[in-house]
Amino acid sequence: MIRASRSVTANIAEGYGRFHFQENIQYCRQARGSLYELIDHLSCGFDEDYFEKNEVSSLKKETIRAIKLVNGYIGYLNRTKVNYAKEPDIDYSINESTNNEINE
Numbered sequence: 001m002i003r004a005s006r007s008v009t010a011n012i013a014e015g016y017g018r019f020h021f022q023e024n025i026q027y028c029r030q031a032r033g034s035l036y037e038l039i040d041h042l043s044c045g046f047d048e049d050y051f052e053k054n055e056v057s058s059l060k061k062e063t064i065r066a067i068k069l070v071n072g073y074i075g076y077l078n079r080t081k082v083n084y085a086k087e088p089d090i091d092y093s094i095n096e097s098t099n100n101e102i103n104e
Helices: 002-018 021-047 053-086 096-103
Strands: none
């Protein structure tokens, strides 16, 4: 469960660092897969009596919310990719303020 949950943020970060829409989307899909893997682990943990029903329900709701957020980000990337194809002169790269926030 720890590996699956860490894989989510690691894949999103790696995809973001690729600077290509399609690669970013692919890594987000992998992140989404890890979220579904986490739901499966919750079910298995409940079956083996590691979790109470209310714990599983709460964690599953949070995981589904995360899946919806990743789906929304994938949709955003797809829309941006299409717009970029129409108007390639627009700069979609990271701006200096974002780089400064990372370095602080």
